[in-house]
């Protein structure tokens with residue numbers, strides 16, 4: 701097996717976890733047999749904007765470590781002109797893989813994961829970051845809690861091509877808020893924090909009904925029209941947890957101004973632990 705040296709520390713590569721265009725994520729062991737994830741980015745073909753986006757992501761990830769346990773740990777990193785190594789906390793499974801493998805979700809587990817997701821996204825919002833492309837693959841299960849692994853600032857990581865992940869979730873429209881489609885200014889920065897609430901609502905819809913609100917519409921153009929069409933009513937089949945039903949309905953409101961906020965979601969009765 702190959703080994704990697706980061707800031708003078710040697711790591712043994714166990715396997716590749718995922719890969720993107722110029723980036724790869726490995727599962728590694730240190731000399732004390734501690735497990736880590738190492739994100740390797742090849743900068744040789746990267747244009748200056750890409751290099752800048754990765755540095756920006758690392759700076760934010762490094763800074764937000766102290767504010768929430770729901771942000772993946774970044775222990776160290778090494779940046780040169782030709783590569784980046786990021787030494788990070790290693791999770792057991794990303795939420796996308798977890799969702800695909802188990803259609804039925806334990807209500808208490810779902811509630812706990814929802815709280816974790818809200819706390820992670822509230823943390824980046826408090827520091828002026830709007831992810832604007834949240835999906836299950838951005839969250840990883842570490843022991844029993846969910847952690848956010850990227851802020852949507854740098855390029856995407858796709859799962860390792862040898863893994864049979866058919867929908868790697870890169871470029872999926874299933875979590876896209878209506879305002880991102882309608883936003884005539886088409887500047888991504890224009891999307892408010894409410895865009896992330898819509899995406900989280902789609903994730904929670906999937907954890908409740910086993911699919912995202914527009915997943916059955918396979919034609920991408922038709923899907924985009926449905927997302928922005930106020931006459932296309934999203935179905936909310938009745939469920940025992942009425943509080944959860946209310947959360948879903950308030951997240952999936954097409955007008956961002958009328959949509960519930962992260963702060964309100966954290967106060968919502970759904971998160972109050974029933975006696």
Ligand SMILES: CN1CCC(Oc2ccc(-c3[nH]nc4cccc(OCC5CCCCC5)c34)cc2)CC1
Pocket residue numbers: 717718719725737739772788789790791792793794797837838840849857858859860863865
């Ligand atoms: C399909 N197969 C994959 C390996 C394994 O799942 C993961 C294990 C660890 C992790 C991870 N931990 N720390 C991580 C820190 C950064 C990035 C990370 O992933 C990136 C990318 C990996 C592919 C799926 C989307 C996230 C990170 C993530 C998925 C089991 C399922």
